[in-house]
Amino acid sequence: MDAKNCFHCGIEIIKKDEIIYDNKSFCCNGCKTVYEIFSQNDLSCYYDFEKAPGATPQEIKGKYDFLDDEKINTKLLEFQEETTNIVSLFIPHIHCSSCIWILENLQKLQKGVSTSQVNFPEKKVRITFDSSKTSLKELVYLLSSIGYEPYISLENFETGKKNVDRSLIYKLGVAFFCFGNIMLLSFPEYFEVEEFWINQYRGFFRWLIFALSLPSFLYAASDYYISAYKSIKSRMLNIDIPIALGIIVMFVRSTIDIVLDYGQGYFDSLTGLVFFMLLGKLFQQKTYNFLSFERDYKSYFPIAITKLNSDGTEIPIQVYDIEKADRLLIRNQELIPVDGILISDTTSIDYSFVTGEAIPIEKKSGDKLFAGGKIIGSVIEMEVLFSVSQSYLTQLWSNDIFQKKIDQKHKTITDKISRYFTPILLLLAAIVFIIWLFIDVPTAFNVLTAVLIVACPCALALTAPFTLGNVLRIMGKQKMYLKNAMVIEQLAKVDTLVFDKTGTITSNKKSAVEFVGNELSLDELSLIKNAMRGSNHPLSRKIYDFLPNVPKVEIQEFEEITGKGIIAKANDTTVKIGSAFLLGIIDEEMSQQTKVYIKINNTFKGYFVFDNQYRKGVIELFDQLSNKYELKILSGDNEGEKETLQTLLPKTTELVFNQKPEQKLEFIKHLQEKGKNVMMIGDGLNDAGALAQSNVGISLSENVNVFSPACDGIMDASQFSKLGYYLKYSKNAMRTIYMSFGLSLLYNLVGLSFAISGNLSPLVAAIIMPLSSITVVSFVTIMSNYYAKK
Amino acid sequence: MSVIYILITVSIVVAVVFLLAFIKAVKSGQYDDDYTPSVRMLFDDELKKSPSKIIEVEKQKPI
Incomplete structure (x- = not known):
């Protein structure tokens, strides 16, 4: 059978369903309709740019x-x-x-x-x-x-117009303008030729340079003054203090120089420095716009839902306005926004948003429904028990951890270094100044300013942004999207890894299917497979994928009983596929596994068992990680799989079951109180608390465009086995930073030796500063790329 | 020799004009999305107006 792909969506076409229209083949009516709409409106160019770019339209009747x-x-x-x-x-x-x-x-x-x-x-x-x-x-x-x-969700409800902060780009533009012009204008004086021509225009050039440096000094560098002031106020020495000090001293000294006609000043170095440092800031600001790291339940929940009035009329109601005892109507594929009680007979609910478990759960009339589940099957009616904010799942967000803005929960590596750097620098400047006071008083002032200028830790301040920014990009290319550069530092410090089970170490896409019972004949197989085709139930799709390719059989009668199974008839053979209840079988074995039973012409043939399948490479990954990290598994499920996990995973792995969302959060908190740096890897909304509490919360996602809870990083599920590599890489990134700190300190020493001896001419400064910045930047870029390949 | 004043003034004015143009561009949001415009400019305007005719012509060729 030659595989044909749908002209619209690119899915492989099943021969029987193929629709030929306008000489093109489509996999279903939906795709054909889209093509029709486009071609009727002269828009069929759509298919010229990209091959099969479309998506099959979904049934949305009543949803909006x-x-x-x-x-x-x-x-x-x-x-x-x-x-x-x-x-x-x-x-x-x-x-x-x-x-x-x-x-x-x-x-x-x-x-x-x-x-x-x-x-x-x-x-x-x-x-x-x-x-x-x-x-x-x-x-x-x-x-x-x-x-x-x-995608319209509750989140859209609150977001008004967002104000984009573009100040960094403005500042960068201004800084570059000043830097470029000043560089050009300073050039004649670099050569210090005592020529009539230069002498005549010296004053004009110098004052022009002075004027040009003002926007850079006053506007572009303003963030550094503010940050330095704040850090002095809170009695913490951060890197911005020596930077701000260096810039101010440089400006004052240069101004005095040209006023008293001592020399041309250091305006070129000053503006260059500001420009390079702003560039570093921009580089670090890499963000993944299409991903959101701040999501909470609001981005999952619908904005409105249908309410049933007492007289039977349906009206849309905003989710926030839902009150206790309201009656709600929830359609196929809609999300339950609040906790409630099921009034309709039965339904199946997909809780994969919450737990990561893909197999739907059956509920009967009178059962409690928790918010966050997705209805699969026919329309249901439910009565509300709690309003949105008081529901079981959403209560998690009232925990303190979601209230505080955790911007500065960690000290960055640069700040740590500068705690030593700043006092040493100030001390050194003071000592040198006092020594020179005894030798020559005017030179003493020169030396003091020169020390402060040259020690301005520009290269030091550039190291971390460029390394981390680069690592962020490299990881992003490998489908590990981190929220910001600070996460990398945290990643390198992690010593305990906590994994969620369902959906994280097990894949929720491909559960292993197994058939237990008498072997099926080819006819029986083809009957089952063809009967499955008509059903959209997730379990049916899985069995359909599991069964081998068989000849087509025309199904004459087909009935799907929601929540129970399928009854199909072909060539006088009746097949019943579904729950034990539908087939009238009593299964003595009470088991945790999901089963689908088969009955052909009233003889019981056996059942399909669904097993949780562990992700590829999980066992190797755990073996590899267990040497260096403490590993824990935190699951909301029962202990059904405890033994399997114990045999599969290294013995040191701690297994904790039956954890509620709040308990998961507490578990992490407890570990942290013991002094651990915890990384949590989870996927569902029930992990949201634990992800927020942990030092690094990584959420695993089958499709990064779909939603994942608030976290520090989003990892594509296919990359799960590379977790060890990411951790190692982040450690190497920190090593790179340390090495380049050494390098930039070396430059500082060279500069200081010029400054202390009183020989720092503007030309030397203008060479050393950009040179050190450029070498440091290229060093860290090369190193981080090198480590990425390892 | 005073031509140097004029030249430098002119060069600075030109630079300022470019700076202002840059700031204006940022302000209007041109730097917020740096991918879509690069694709958009490759779309052919003519195709938009009468793609059906072009397709018809293409169809006739093989016959």
């Missing part, structure tokens, strides 16, 4: 009814005046140039849209539309119908 509500609409809109509306929508599917093209041509598909602009790194589209001609709901429906369903 809440957009009819005026109040909710207003909250979502970025701008609203008369009929002009602007909305920014997050669309996870944006991934290629075709996406940009089609989304920026929305006005061809929908009347009333005037412009739409894509921000690719943020995966957002900003649409301006005329509210008299179209509505937000229509737009969302249009986007969904072409496979670009926007």
Whole structure:
């Protein structure tokens, strides 16, 4: 069978379902419809930029009814005046140039849209539309119908217009402007030729340079003064004190120099220094715009849900307005926003957002439903027990750990070094000054300023930003996305690793399937496989993938009983696939495993067992890590797999089961109180507390575009086995920093020897400063790239 | 010789103009998204207007 791929979405086409339209083959009606929409509107160029760029549109009937509500609409809109509306929508599917093209041509598909602009790194589209001609709901429906369903969650509810801080870029621009011009203007004097021409214009050049240095000194470097002032106030010596001191001394001394006509001053070095240091800051500021590290339950939860009034009418209601005893209607694929009691007969709920467990859980009428689960199957009705903020899961966020801003919870390596560097420098300057006072008083002042200028730890301050910024990028390329550079320092210090079990060390994608029972004949196999095709239940999909390729059989009768199983009939054979209850079997073995039973023509054939499958390389990884780290497994599940884990993993691994989200948080806290540096690796919302509490919280994600809880880093699940490599690399990064600290101190010593002997001419300063910065920057870049390959 | 004053003044003025242009560009948000415009500029305007005709022409070729 030759494999054909869908022209729209690229999925391999199952022969039977193939739809041929316009000489192109599609895997399903949805994809064909999207193609039709595009070709009718002259937009089939969509397929020229990228091969099979599309996504199959999902069924969304009723899902966005809440957009009819005026109040909710207003909250979502970025701008609203008369009929002009602007909305920014997050669309996870944006991934290629075709996406940009089609989304920026929305006005061809929908009347009333005037412009739409894509921000690719943020995966957002900003649409301006005329509210008299179209509505937000229509737009969302249009986007969904072409496979670009926007993601609207409770988080959108609160975000207004974000203010982007661009001051660093302004400062960098100003600093570069000053630096460049001053460098050019200082050039004639570097050669110190006593020539008539230079002598005549000396004053003009010097004062021009002075004027040009003012914006750099006053504006571009202002952050350093503020930071130095703050650190003096809190009696902590950070690196910005010697920097600010150096800059100010440099400026004052240079000004005196040109006023009294001693020389040209150090304005060139001054502006160069400011420029390089700002560059370092920018380099460190690498962020992954399309990822968010600050998510809490709000980005998972829907913004509104359908409420059933007592008279049976349905109205959309904002999630925050839900009250106890309300009746809610929740559709297939919708999330339960609050704790409640199931009123409908049965349902299956997918708690993979919360626990990482992919196999849905069955619930019966009267069972308690916890917020965070996703309904799979038909519409259900439930009664609310708690409001959003008081639900079991969301209560976790009232813990203190989520309240404080943990910006400066750690001291950075540079600050630590400067605790020694700053006092030594000041002491040295004082000693040298006093010694020179006895020899020659005017020179003493010169030497004092020269020492402070040359010791300005510019290279020192550049080391960490450039190394960490580079490491951040390299790790990002290898699908480990860290929140900021500080995380790397923390990563290098970690001595205890805590893993979540479900979804973290087990994969929630591929559970191993096993068939237990009498061997099935080929006919029976093909019957089961073909019956499975019609079902969208996750377990059916898994069994379908597990079964070998078999000939097609026409299924004549097919019935799916939600929450129970499938009954299908073909060629006078009836097959029942599903729970023990459906088949009327009593399974004596009480087991933790999920089973799907098979009955053909009323004879019991056996069952499929789903086993949690551990991720590839887990065992090797644990073996490798157990030498250096303390390993722990923290699971919310029962002890069903304790023995398997004990045999698989190194003996030193501690296994803790039955942990509630708060208990996980407490567990980490307890370890930290014992002086451990804990790294937590988890995936679900139930790990959110532990991730926030730990020194480094890494969240594992099958698809980084989908959501993961607040954390310090997001790791692509396929890279899990490389965890040891990341840890080692972060250690090497810190080693690189130490080495380059040594290098920059060496430069400082050379500079100081000039300064102490009273020979620091502006030319020497202008050579040493950029030279040291450039060597340090290239050294750390080369080293971090070298270690990355190791 | 006083031409040097004029030349330097002119050069500084030019530099200031560029600085202002840079600041204006940053302010208007051009530096917020540094990827999308690079793709956008490669889209062909002509194709947008009448892609159906082009496709029709392409279709006719093999026949």
